Structure formats: structure tokens, C-alpha cells
Amino acid sequence: xxxxxxxxxxxxxxxxxxxxxxxxxxxxxxxxxxxxxxxxxxxxxxxxxxxxxxxxxxxxxxxxxxxxxxxxxxxxxxxxxxxxxxxxxxxxxxxxxxxxxxxxxxxxxxxxxxxxxxxxxxxxxxxxxxxxxxxxxxxxxxxxxxxxxxxxxxxxxxxxxxxxxxxxxxxxxxxxxxxxxxxxxxxxxxxxxxxxxxxxxxxxxxxxxxxxxxxxxxxxxxxxxxxxxxxxxxxxxxxxxxxxxxxxxxxxx
Amino acid sequence: xxxxxxxxxxxxxxxxxxxxxxxxxxxxxxxxxxxxxxxxxxxxxxxxxxxxxxxxxxxxxxxxxxxxxxxxxxxxxxxxxxxxxxxxxxxxxxxxxxxxxxxxxxxxxxxxxxxxxxxxxxxxxxxxxxxxxxxxxxxxxxxxxxxxxxxxxxxxxxxxxxxxxxxxxxxxxxxxxxxxxxxxxxxxxxxxxxxxxxxxxxxxxxxxxxxxxxxxxxxxxxxxxxxxxxxxxxxxxxxxxxxxxxxxxxxxxxxxxxxxxxxxxxxxxxxxxxxxxxxxxxxxxxxxxxxxxxxxxxxxxxxxxxxxxxxxxxxxxxxxxxxxxxxxxxxxxxxxxxxxxxxxxxxxxxxxxxxxxxxxxxxxxxxxxxxxxxxxxxxxxxxxxxxxxxxxxxxxxxxxxxxxxxxxxxxxxxxxxxxxxxxxxxxxxxxxxxxxxxxxxxxxxxxxxxxxxxxxxxxxxxxxxxxxxxxxxxxxxxxxxxxxxxxxxxxxxxxxxxxxxxxxxxxxxxxxxxxxxxxxxxxxxxxxxxxxxxxxxxxxxxxxxxxxxxxxxxxxxxxxxxxxxxxxxxxxxxxxxxxxxxxxxxxxxxxxxxxxxxxxxxxxxxxxxxxxxxxxxxxxxxxxxxxxxxxxxxxxxxxxxxxxxxxxxxxxxxxxxxxxxxxxxxxxxxxxxxxxxxxxxxxxx
Numbered sequence: 009x010x011x012x013x014x015x016x017x018x019x020x021x022x023x024x025x026x027x028x029x030x031x032x033x034x035x036x037x038x039x040x041x042x043x044x045x046x047x048x049x050x051x052x053x054x055x056x057x058x059x060x061x062x063x064x065x066x067x068x069x070x071x072x073x074x075x076x077x078x079x080x081x082x083x084x085x086x087x088x089x090x091x092x093x094x095x096x097x098x099x100x101x102x103x104x105x106x107x108x109x110x111x112x113x114x115x116x117x118x119x120x121x122x123x124x125x126x127x128x129x130x131x132x133x134x135x136x137x138x139x140x141x142x143x144x145x146x147x148x149x150x151x152x153x154x155x156x157x158x159x160x161x162x163x164x165x166x167x168x169x170x171x172x173x174x175x176x177x178x179x180x181x182x183x184x185x186x187x188x189x190x191x192x193x194x195x196x197x198x199x200x201x202x203x204x205x206x207x208x209x210x211x212x213x214x215x216x217x218x219x220x221x222x223x224x225x226x227x228x229x230x231x232x233x234x235x236x237x238x239x240x241x242x243x244x245x246x247x248x249x250x251x252x253x254x255x256x257x258x259x260x261x
Numbered sequence: 262x263x264x265x266x267x268x269x270x271x272x273x274x275x276x277x278x279x280x281x282x283x284x285x286x287x288x289x290x291x292x293x294x295x296x297x298x299x300x301x302x303x304x305x306x307x308x309x310x311x312x313x314x315x316x317x318x319x320x321x322x323x324x325x326x327x328x329x330x331x332x333x334x335x336x337x338x339x340x341x342x343x344x345x346x347x348x349x350x351x352x353x354x355x356x357x358x359x360x361x362x363x364x365x366x367x368x369x370x371x372x373x374x375x376x377x378x379x380x381x382x383x384x385x386x387x388x389x390x391x392x393x394x395x396x397x398x399x400x401x402x403x404x405x406x407x408x409x410x411x412x413x414x415x416x417x418x419x420x421x422x423x424x425x426x427x428x429x430x431x432x433x434x435x436x437x438x439x440x441x442x443x444x445x446x447x448x449x450x451x452x453x454x455x456x457x458x459x460x461x462x463x464x465x466x467x468x469x470x471x472x473x474x475x476x477x478x479x480x481x482x483x484x485x486x487x488x489x490x491x492x493x494x495x496x497x498x499x500x501x502x503x504x505x506x507x508x509x510x511x512x513x514x515x516x517x518x519x520x521x522x523x524x525x526x527x528x529x530x531x532x533x534x535x536x537x538x539x540x541x542x543x544x545x546x547x548x549x550x551x552x553x554x555x556x557x558x559x560x561x562x563x564x565x566x567x568x569x570x571x572x573x574x575x576x577x578x579x580x581x582x583x584x585x586x587x588x589x590x591x592x593x594x595x596x597x598x599x600x601x602x603x604x605x606x607x608x609x610x611x612x613x614x615x616x617x618x619x620x621x622x623x624x625x626x627x628x629x630x631x632x633x634x635x636x637x638x639x640x641x642x643x644x645x646x647x648x649x650x651x652x653x654x655x656x657x658x659x660x661x662x663x664x665x666x667x668x669x670x671x672x673x674x675x676x677x678x679x680x681x682x683x684x685x686x687x688x689x690x691x692x693x694x695x696x697x698x699x700x701x702x703x704x705x706x707x708x709x710x711x712x713x714x715x716x717x718x719x720x721x722x723x724x725x726x727x728x729x730x731x732x733x734x735x736x737x738x739x740x741x742x743x744x745x746x747x748x749x750x751x752x753x754x755x756x757x758x759x760x761x762x763x764x765x766x767x768x769x770x771x772x773x774x775x776x777x778x779x780x781x782x783x784x785x786x787x788x789x790x791x792x793x794x795x796x797x798x799x800x801x802x803x804x805x806x807x808x809x810x811x812x813x814x815x816x817x818x819x820x821x822x823x824x825x826x827x828x829x830x831x832x833x834x835x836x837x838x839x840x841x842x843x844x845x846x847x848x849x850x851x852x853x854x855x856x857x858x859x860x861x862x863x864x865x866x867x868x869x870x871x872x873x874x875x876x877x878x879x880x881x882x883x884x885x886x887x888x889x890x891x892x893x894x895x896x897x898x899x900x901x902x903x904x905x906x907x908x909x910x911x912x913x914x915x916x917x918x919x920x921x922x923x924x925x926x927x928x929x930x931x932x933x934x935x936x937x938x939x940x941x942x943x944x945x946x
Contacts (some may be wrong), residue, residue: 054628056855060941061438076520096538109579147839150577153632156545156569158534159491163498166838177490181538184613185632190844192629234742240537247693256845 028128032249033105035139036217038238040209041230044257047080048073055123058146062123068193071128072233075261081213082259084129085231086183086199088206089217095226095241099202103221108204115139115172118186118196120148122216125196129232130164131206132176132198140186141170150192154184158200162189176200179241185234197232222247229257265362272430274655276337280350286341287331289351294322300415305588309412314404329468337423343368343418368417371410378406444693454560454683461611463672465643467694468549469607471521472678474576475554479519482571483564484556496893500878500912504701507566507875507882508554518578522550522698524645524885525608526569527633528616530602533571536595540588543571544606549645549885550698567881581605608887615640617927621906622671629669632888638857639671643885648691649699650872653707655693660684666859666867668877702871719827722920726826738829738905739817742933746813749932754804761797768794798904820933828933830917834861836939837918838900841893843939849929858890862929864922874919894918 042048052067062068074083091100111133119141120128132138141151142165150160150171157177165171179200188194199206205213228242236242237259245254283827295316300323302308313321322344330337346363373379380399426661441449455461486492513519523546532541542899566572574583583605587597605638615637622636630636647656659842661684663674679687688707695704707943712718727735766789775783807813820828834842836848842848848861864873876883880890894911906914921928928934 078562096534145839147841147844151634151887151889151891153532153634154569154886156543156571159495160567160569160881160887161491161495162889162891163895164838164841166841166892169900171899172494173491174494175489180533181535187631187635189857189891190841192635195631229670 014046032222033219034222034247034249034252036089036220036227036229036245036247036252036254038087038215040087040213040215040231040259041256041257042073042080042082042213043260047075048189048261050074052078055193057191058123061144061146062191065122068124069080069121071124073193073231073259074128074225076212078106079212080210081209082231083209083211083213084127084205085209085213085215085229085259086129086131087196087209087215087227087229088199088201089130089203089220089245090226090228090242091127092224092226092244095228097180098180098200102203102205102222102225104203105219105221108219116148116195117141117170118150120188120194121144121150123188123191123194125188127196127197130209131208132200133204134176134178134200134202136176138176138198140165140173142167145245147213148188148194151187151189151210152184153180153187153213176245180186183230185198187237199230206219220247220252222249225255229259234259234261250261270428272428273335273339274426276335276441278333278338281333281335281338283330283333283338283600284336284349284351286349286364289345289348290322290327290341292332293319293345293348294327295319296327297321298324300412309408314408314411315411316895319485321415323406323415327511336422336426339422340418344392344574345423345899349781353727357540367414368421369410369413371826372416373406375406375409378382378409396405418733421503444696447686447689447693448697450686451757452677452880454686455611455690456684457676460644460687462614463612463641465524465609465612465615465645467610468522468524468645468885469546471523471544471546471572472518472578472581473572473606473939474517474578475513475519477575478573480554482573483552483554484562486568486570487562487564493569498897500894500896500915502878505875506550506699506701508551508562508563510551510699512553512561519796521546521548521552521570521572523548523570524643525606529599529889530606532574532598532602535583536598540594540596541574541924542553543573544577544602547886565882567879567884567887573609577675577701581607581619606690609643610644618672622829626671634889637886638667638889639669641670641672642667644691645885646690646695646883647874648693648695649704650869650876651690651691651867652711652869653692654709654711656682656688657681660687664861667857668856690764695716701780704869707870710921711865713865713870713920719920719924720823722822723826726829727821729824730803734907735821738825739820742816742820742828743811743813747808747811748936749816750804750808750813752932752935754801754808757797757801757804761794764790764793764797808922816933824931824933826917827921827928827931831931831934832937833903833905833914834918834921837893837903840939840941842918845890849925861922862925868922870919870923873922874915877915877918 011123040216050069050071050073052212053070055062055068055242070139071084078085089102091097091102113136115137116132117139118129118130121143123144140163142148145167147164147166149162150166150173151160152173158175158179159175161173163171177200179198183197183199186196186198205217205220207217209215223246225245225247226237226242227245228240229237231237234258243257295314297310297312297314299310300313300321302310323340326337326340327603328337330341342363343366346365347361350361360405368391380402381395386393411694416524426467453464460466465907487496503509526545526547533543533545534541546569548564548566548568548570551566552568552570553561554564555561581596583601587753589596618640621638622639623633626636651659660677660679661681663676665673682698685707690707692704695702696706730738756946768787771783771786771790775787807815835848842861845856845858845859847856868876876890877894879892880888881892884890894915896911898911903914906917909917
């Protein structure tokens with residue numbers, strides 16, 4: 009009996025200390041669409057500096073809401089999975105498919121060829137390095153305001169060079185804003201996760217999170233201008249093996 | 262200050278009784294007071310003596326004071342002065358404005374507070390005998406009240422007398438006197454001026470002092486953050502100025518407390534997690550001075566200024582702990598903890614109005630102010646490190662007559678019409694504060710000598726710089742300078758031509774004068790004028806020959822002996838990394854449409870050399886919030902190496918740029934620099 013207790017206790021400890029596992033894995037797909045009455049118009053930004061480079065590909069349009077006219081899909085919306093019980097806790101762990109545990113890409117690149125950050129919204133995993141690249145012929149800087157947990161830096165990136173930024177930790181409610189002091193209109197947003205289950209919508213507002221663990225989670229949707237699209241705690245989602253289409257998520261300004 | 266009408270009391274306790282005018286006060290006392298032997302009951306001193314009562318309408322007075330008066334003692338005088346202030350006019354004929362005017366003060370309360378002192382009302386229907394009994398009782402009660410109240414008044418009067426008689430104006434022992442040193446005194450005086458003009462309304466003047474327990478959690482968190490790869494990278498990649506308080510902190514004077522000089526991250530104190538997200542565990546602050554701590558391995562470390570740290574709320578002092586009711590209602594918690602934090606947590610001295618405007622600015626100027634720091638750029642700047650930053654002479658002039666410095670600021674500094682003394686007090690304040698809090702910055706006082714304004718400094722730097730250049734480097738630079746030399750020679754030629762014309766005119770005049778009346782003086786004048794014409798002609802001929810032959814030896818010699826350092830430093834400033842400085846700053850003729858940052862041609866009169874160097878090296882360490890100025894000269898040079906100052910440490914590049922800025926008007930107008938235009942970066946400028 010005593011031996012059984014010891015084994016049981018040992019087993020529990022082993023279970024508690026071990027990785028959180030899921031039985032199966034599925035893909036989450038969906039589309040974020042414009043829920044307002046009229047489609048927003050993207051006005052050209054006032055570019056008062058380095059026009060030769062910045063306006064080479066035409067005017068720079070504001071990125072408040074980037075909506076596709078045909079599909080009404082909203083670009084640059086970040087979608088991610090969160091723990092069902094602690095959706096606000098950025099450090100809450102969720103099961104990760106063994107193949108995805110190791111970082112496939114050690115770096116994520118942020119470029120600025122024509123005075124606009126590409127991408128405008130993106131995610132990082134803990135351990136990844138942000139490579140802030142400047143492929144343009146003019147100098148830029150990246151002012152990163154990471155607050156208490158993330159980098160606070162403002163390095164210069166001379167033309168044709170890059171700067172590596174490390175030391176990223178999971179972000180809470182707010183993203184880390186990135187801006188260029190020289191070209192005041194340039195702005196990007198990064199969110200950091202301790203798992204790979206995040207995505208940013210494409211031109212048509214579509215997103216896909218691959219190899220997500222099956223079970224109950226929350227799907228959190230965020231856009232820089234709107235903030236939380238489906239509330240701070242997102243929407244409940246029960247992920248099943250195979251494809252899980254959450255359909256259209258409306259973004260109402 | 263109004264003039265006192267009463268006698269000075271500070272030395273009344275030792276006033277010579279001969280200088281007191283007793284007049285007919287003795288007679289006054291005899292006629293107006295009932296002199297009694299004792300005031301207090303011998304058996305029960307809280308009660309009046311049975312003899313202590315009025316008689317024939319005369320109030321009681323202690324015999325000791327009455328006799329002291331008659332013996333012309335100052336005690337007796339003072340007692341009567343406080344009892345009947347105007348008694349010394351007794352039997353005196355005075356004009357109305359010569360009469361004594363001191364009021365008759367009551368020092369004790371004379372309420373009837375005991376039951377047996379309150380008079381009984383007379384019942385209308387009472388019999389005569391009953392009325393008499395009540396009246397007799399009321400008389401006794403009144404006498405009792407009078408005895409008590411006059412005794413208490415006499416006691417209070419005696420207390421006041423004791424105080425006045427103790428005023429002997431003896432000097433306070435030196436050890437008890439405040440004797441601030443010059444800097445401390447300047448700080449005190451400056452603070453008075455800051456408050457008079459409410460400078461702290463708009464400007465953050467000093468950081469807040471955050472006190473907390475050096476718990477294991479705090480030390481682990483600080484240590485962990487310093488070991489964070491990002492932090493290590495930032496520290497390694499950037500310049501350090503050891504000794505300066507932005508890089509090296511001072512140990513806490515208390516074993517059980519740590520003191521962080523810091524500001525809140527935003528206008529509202531910031532917590533982690535954010536109150537909207539959950540119960541806050543940490544207060545998040547941004548250091549303005551480095552924070553020194555000893556980690557668990559007993560290693561002393563410095564968390565540099567500009568770093569953002571987290572203090573567990575549990576480690577704040579007890580009086581700064583949020584009360585439990587803040588957390589009672591989760592729905593109300595965010596509002597309650599924010600209200601509590603704003604009220605209780607340390608704040609920086611000043612900047613309240615700016616904080617209030619931050620939110621408004623973000624809303625109203627969305628295009629340029631997307632975050633708190635962007636908004637702060639448009640608002641009055643913090644004055645933390647102001648003494649270290651600006652030259653005292655400039656600050657003095659600026660305070661008396663402010664002008665626009667940062668192009669983007671929405672609120673301009675008004676002209677306060679302060680006196681020159683007030684302006685000087687503020688100048689001294691800022692310098693003194695830095696000297697007191699950051700001694701190792703080695704700040705000079707009110708009279709600053711700027712090395713860069715001195716020709717000897719440039720000569721020395723030039724010598725050092727040219728020595729470091731290889732022959733190939735020298736040749737390369739001299740070749741590059743040839744187009745500029747040609748322009749310079751053209752300039753010289755243009756400048757000489759009017760001079761030559763003038764000399765020829767002088768010669769003609771001298772000859773004319775000689776024709777009229779020839780003498781030794783006119784002949785001498787002709788000789789001198791002719792020599793001048795010949796000298797100028799030779800100069801012009803030589804110059805023309807040099808231009809024709811493209812011979813720049815004279816200019817090259819000047820470059821090697823005088824101008825090389827200034828020329829290269831100037832080029833570095835204007836062309837560093839694709840004209841990075843000119844991306845935000847305008848500088849003299851190298852103007853910039855839509856400049857966001859202060860004009861650089863004003864630096865020479867405005868900024869201190871050391872601060873300018875540290876600021877260029879790592880702006881974030883030197884400012885009260887995350888400034889938009891990038892670290893343009895990191896220790897590890899990014900991108901292709903600079904063509905000039907190529908073999909130099911980037912700190913030497915910073916110093917060169919600093920030197921040019923500190924003497925910009927002269928350096929930019931040097932012939933070798935006058936025609937230099939940096940190549941535009943990228944596309945069309």
C-alpha cells in the first residue's frame with residue numbers, strides 16, 4: 009500500500025513537471041471582415057522627407073484599416089490561441105506539437121524598403137531574433153518601446169544594413185510599438201508568444217493557424233486601431249483534429 | 262514687509278528696567294487692583310486661594326507682581342502691561358495718536374464650564390425667601406467663577422511672561438545653525454524661484470525617489486534583466502561612461518532599503534500586469550539614474566539609467582502599500598488602483614500639466630504623436646539633467662528672453678519677465694543640483710570655459726589627428742579637396758580685386774597730391790601706395806598662376822597644419838551614415854524642411870561639451886523618457902565604416918562631431934568647409 013502511494017505520488021509529480029501534451033492537432037482557419045457600413049478609404053500620408061525614396065512606388069497610404077474591396081477582408085489583424093482558463097496570461101502554456109517546439113526560423117525580418125515597415129503587424133516567438141533590416145538607400149532607425157519586459161532600444165540602421173534585436177518576452181495586453189523617429193509616419197507592431205499558434209491576416213483578411221492542439225481554447229483577435237476585435241478574452245474555440253473553420257469574424261470600427 | 266508698531270520682543274528678557282517708562286503705574290495698581298498674597302490654594306494649587314477675589318470692584322493681583330512693579334522691576338512692568346496694556350497712560354495727557362494701542366488680550370478661556378458656576382434663573386412664581394436664597398447662591402457661584410477665571414487668566418499671563426522674559430536674543434549655537442554649502446544654498450534659492458514661477462507646472466524638474474526593500478525577488482529580477490541577452494547586447498554595443506550616474510549608481514545608504522531615482526513610464530503610474538488584465542504585482546518605473554545593487558552572489562551591479570525596472574508592490578514601504586479595499590471589487594479595481602497610485606506613489610517634482618496634456622496631445626495630434634513618448638516630444642521638455650546639459654550663460658539669457666528651440670513643440674516657453682537675480686538663481690540651481698547628485702560628471706560652475714571655443718584646442722587636435730593619418734589617407738583627402746581649393750582660390754581672387762582697385766586709387770590720389778605741392782610727405786605717400794599696389798599685384802599674379810597650374814600647395818599646407826581635423830569632423834557631422842543628423846535637424850544653411858529636432862547651429866552657444874558627447878553616444882541614458890534621438894554612433898559601428906575617421910573608435914567620431922557642434926559658426930565658415938555639401942542619401946533630397 010505504502011509502495012502504491014509512493015508510485016502514485018511519483019507519477020503525479022512526473023505528470024505535473026512534464027510537458028503539456030495534446031492528443032491531436034488541427035488547423036484553425038478564418039477570415040476577418042469589415043463590419044462597418046462603408047469601406048474605409050486609405051488616404052495618402054504626408055511624406056515631407058526623402059520623397060525620392062519613400063514615394064518611389066507611389067504615395068504611402070495610411071494603414072489604419074486596410075480592407076480588400078472585393079472580399080471585405082481586413083489585413084494586418086493578429087489572431088492567436090490562448091489558454092481557455094487564463095486567456096489574459098501571456099505566460100500560460102498551451103500544448104505545442106513536438107515538431108514545432110524547436111524554432112524553425114531563428115529570425116524574423118522587419119524591412120523598410122520604401123519608408124513603410126513590412127510587415128506592419130507581426131508576431132515573434134520567445135527565442136527568436138528580430139532582424140530590423142534597411143534595404144532602402146536612406147538611413148532609418150527603429151525605436152522599440154518594449155516597456156518592462158521587452159527591449160527598449162533606438163538604434164540607427166544605415167542604408168543597406170540591419171540590426172538584430174534579441175531578448176523578447178511574451179507580451180501582455182499591449183503590443184510592442186516600433187517606430188522610426190526620422191520618418192514619423194512609420195509604425196509597426198509586434199506581439200511575442202511562447203507558442204507558435206498565431207497568425208496575421210493577409211490581403212483578404214484570411215488567417216490560418218496550423219497544427220494547433222485539439223481541445224478548448226480562446227481565439228483572440230486584435231487589430232492596432234480597433235484593439236480587441238472579439239473582446240479582450242477573445243472567443244471560445246473547440247479545436248478538433250483536421251481543419252476547423254471559424255468562419256468570418258466581423259471587425260466593426 | 263510692514264513695519265512693526267510694537268516694541269521688538271526678541272531681547273525683552275534682558276531689557277534694562279531703566280529703559281522702561283513706569284509712569285504712574287504704581288498708583289494705577291493701588292486704585293484698580295486688590296493686592297492679595299497668594300493666587301493658588303496652598304493645599305490644592307489647581308483651585309484659587311480663598312483670598313483670591315475682587316474687592317470693591319477691583320480685580321485681584323498677586324502681591325509679588327505688584328511689589329515688583331513698585332520696585333521698578335521688568336517682571337512687574339510686564340505683568341501690568343499684559344493685564345492692563347494701556348495703564349501706563351494713566352494720568353497722562355496724550356494726543357490720540359500717541360496713546361498706547363496694545364489690545365487687552367485674554368490668554369485663558371473664560372467659559373463657565375463648571376456646573377456650580379452657572380447662574381440659576383429666578384423662577385417668576387418663587388417666594389421672596391426662595392429668590393433671596395437663589396440670588397445668594399448665584400452670588401457665590403459668580404464669585405467662584407470669577408476667582409477661577411481670574412486665576413486661570415493670571416496663570417496664562419504668567420506663562421506668556423515666562424516666554425517673553427526668556428527672550429534674551431542670545432545667538433543660536435553655530436552647530437545648530439543651517440550652514441549649507443554653496444551648492445546646497447543655490448539649490449534652496451533656485452527652488453524658491455522655481456516655485457515662484459511654477460516652472461514645475463510644465464517641466465519635470467527632478468525625478469521621483471522610489472524606495473523599496475531589496476528583497477530576494479527584487480534582486481533576482483534586476484539581476485535577471487541585466488543577464489537578459491537583449492540587455493547585454495544593448496550594454497555591450499553602446500558606450501559607457503563609468504563614474505557618471507547614468508551608468509554607475511551609488512550604493513544605498515540604508516541596508517534595508519534601495520532608492521531608485523526614476524520617473525513613471527506614462528502620465529499614470531504603470532503596473533505589471535496592467536490593472537485591466539489582472540491584479541497588479543509590480544510597479545514599473547524608468548530609471549533616470551543608474552541603480553546599484555548587490556545580487557545574491559554578492560556581486561555589485563549597476564542597472565543603467567533609461568532601464569525600465571519592476572518593483573514588487575509587496576516590497577514598497579508599508580505606507581505605500583495599496584490598501585485591501587482597492588482590490589475588493591474586481592470591476593472597480595483598475596480605477597481604484599490608478600487613483601490610489603496617482604495620490605500615494607512618489608512622483609517626479611514637476612511636470613503635472615505636461616502629464617495632463619499627454620493624453621490630449623495623443624488624441625489631437627494623432628499623426629505625429631502616436632505614443633506617450635511622441636506626445637512628450639511636443640510638450641515642454643523635462644529639466645532633469647538641465648544643469649549638465651546647457652551652458653550657464655545661455656540658460657541665463659534664455660530665461661530672460663526665451664525663444665523657440667525645438668520646432669515641433671506645441672507650448673512655447675513664455676517670457677516671465679523675471680529679474681536677472683531670479684534667472685541667475687535658476688541657472689545656479691540646475692548646476693548645483695547636478696554637482697550634488699552627479700559629482701563625477703565634473704560640472705563646472707556658473708562660469709564655463711568651452712575648450713572648443715579656444716583656437717589652441719583645435720590646433721592641438723589637428724596635430725594629433727594629422728599624426729594618425731597615413732600618407733595615403735592624406736593624399737586621398739587632398740585629392741578630394743581639389744575642387745574645393747579651386748573655389749577657395751576663386752574666392753581669394755574675388756576678395757583681392759576690390760582691394761587692388763582701392764590701392765590703385767590711393768596711389769592715383771597720392772600722385773595728384775604730389776603734383777599740387779610736392780614734399781617729403783607726399784613722396785612717402787606715393788612710395789607706400791606703390792608698394793601696396795605691387796604687393797597686391799604679386800599676390801594676384803601668384804594666385805592666378807596657382808589657379809592656372811592647379812597648384813594648391815599653400816592651401817594644402819594650411820590644411821595639414823590647421824584645418825584637417827576641423828574639415829574631417831565637419832564632413833563627418835554632415836554626412837555620417839547618409840546624412841543621418843540632417844534627417845531631423847537643420848543646421849545653418851543645410852536647412853531641412855519640416856525639421857523635428859533643434860537646430861544644430863545653436864549648439865555652440867547652448868550645450869555643454871561633456872553632455873553633448875554622452876548624449877550623442879547614448880541618448881536614452883541621458884533623458885527622462887525614451888527619446889526619439891537614435892544611438893547614431895554605437896560602439897560597434899553598423900554598416901560600412903566611415904570614410905573619414907575610419908581608423909578611429911566611434912567615441913572619437915562622437916568627440917569630433919561634438920567639437921564641430923561646439924564651434925559650428927567658425928568651423929562651418931572656414932574656407933575648406935564653406936563649399937562642402939554632403940551627397941544626398943538615397944534619392945532626391
